Amino acid sequence: MTTLNLDDFSDLIERPDGGVRRDAEERRERLAVPAGALGRLDELAEWLAAAQGRVPVRPIERPRVVLFAADHGIAAAGVSARTAGGAHELVRSVLDGNSPVSILAGRLGAGVRIVDAGLDCEPGLLPEDVVRHRVRRGSGRIDVEDALTLEEADAALRLGMRIADEEADSGTDLVILGDLSVGGTTVAATLVAALCGTDASVVTGRGGLPIDDLTWMRKCAAIRDALRRARPVLGDQVALLSAVGGADVAAITGFLLQCAVRRTPVILDGVVSAACGLVAQRAAFRAPDWWLAGQASGEPGQTKALDRMALNPVLDHGVTVGEGTGALLALPLVQAAAALAAQLPEQAAQEPDEPEQPKD
DSSP, rough: OOOOOGGGGGOOOOOOOOOHHHHHHHHHHSSSOTTTTHHHHHHHHHHHHHHTTTTSSSOOOOOOEEEEEEEEGGGGSSSSSSTTOOOHHHHHHHHHHHHHHHHHHHHHHHEEEEEEESSSSGGSSOOOOHTTTTOOSSSOTTTOOOOOOOHHHHHHHHHHHHHHHHHHTTOOEEEEEEEEEEEEHHHHHHHHHHHHHHHHHHOOOOTTOOOOOOHHHHHHHHHHHHHHHHGGTTTOHHHHHHHHOOOHHHHHHHHHHHHTTTTTTTTOOOOOHHHHHHHHHHTTTGGGGEEEOOOOSOOHHHHHHHHTEEEEOBBOOOOOOTTTTTHHHHHHHHHHHHHHHHHHOOOOOOOOOOOOOOOO
């Protein structure tokens, strides 16, 4: 098996159809509701129409929540409020229907798929359809060692691509992307700092389960150490994911790139998916046109990454729980935008003025 060259995606990924987007804008001008009265819903509908390549836009009928799960070795450095190696508990909560994302997905009619890319637990603790894709058990501690071997990074990227193909082939018309991880925000902040050329303190947040000041300082120190290992391999995305990524991060990166190839629109959730988006953008600059930022999570690393990709979050409700929850909350707005764009009537054609009759 040859090693992936992510730069090849630059030739494979095209932008959403600009001509269709212009057609959608022109149709919007003809609708009975005045232009601008629906605010950002117009923009969402036009983005979706361009992604679908048709006007009027089709309704979202098969949304799918896709969650990549893994444990990160850096959690052993005391950078998270969660127990190192405990990501399988997050997975179990979703499977049992006890997490915010599973409750909301059921209410909104979105299926949920969990992909174990690198959980640090016995496979027997979770269903076979979750664990069967696992690349490795956990990942290396990125402040002192590589997260993955190059072969494992390649395998994780291919895993993400394969999942994207499976979703596209099954008819999924919108993906809500998230992660289930412990230590993932530290890895994400490292990638954002490395790719944006910033210091650790600029991108280090408090995580989904907020940490105290001492833990935040440990997190900053870990990211600074990891950055020293990341900078020498910035020119090679696969090597970067191997050095300071993780199986879930590499899989999400491959997933985002292949979704763009397959013309499948994606709603991003928090800092982890945003960081993966940055890596993917480095490989294929058109790829972010296929993504929507579902929410502002409050993580400074996410803000930095979205700004670099020119993505403006749909929502800012202070949702920090992660697991795709914030992105899922944006789904009803996208569905509403599509419905209004497709079903609102056009303005009645104006009758030309009758010519004035000459008087006797």
